[in-house]
Amino acid sequence: MSQNSPSTDLRVRRTRKLLRDALVALIAERGFEALKVADIADRAMINRATFYRHYRDKHDLLAHCMDDAFEELKARMRPPESDGGALDHGAPLANSEAMLAHVAENADFYRVMLSEDGAGTFVSRLRTYLRESSAERWQVVATYAAADPLMPPDLILHFVASAYIGAIVWWVAHDCPGSAAQMASHLFTLTMQGPYRAFGLQPPHESNYS
Known part of the structure; x- marks a missing residue:
């Protein structure tokens, strides 16, 4: 044979x-x-x-385990491209849902890899992947909307990637409550509108604290 x-x-x-x-x-x-x-x-x-x-x-x-996880994750992601000259605003939410569905299906793996006893290299690779995928997305956004960042773009991308990792750690630690779609919606609110909006409050204006 x-x-x-x-x-x-x-x-x-x-x-x-x-x-x-x-x-x-x-x-x-x-x-x-x-x-x-x-x-x-x-x-x-x-x-x-x-x-x-x-x-x-x-x-x-361990390296092969991580490689497989990232390959499966990347295969589910929608590319950060426009459609017929119009920006696809649904892509971030759809990608978050796809990523979280993958996490839920492999909850034991993510729970272990993101724990203190797991491999630090996995957290680093996940943060890099999230930061790079967000950077690709925002590069597309920049071609359709003139923007003048208020802070270093790399700081913004690092913040978003770290926020997602923290949310995933919480989610798998609590056995993935709710659906991937619900969690994606929560993350969208947190990262796009901020904690004040998530708490049901109006965000304070910076001038109030200057």
């Missing part, structure tokens, strides 16, 4: 899923740094030789 046969590919996918599920479960229990390859293999109920046929070490396994 060819090594590239469907049955072989299925076994490979199953083995890798077992290893990745084992990694997530063990990080939740012990933290990533305390883990050994033998721990992961034992939890996945495979031998170490099988582990090394798929991954170099636990860091390689």
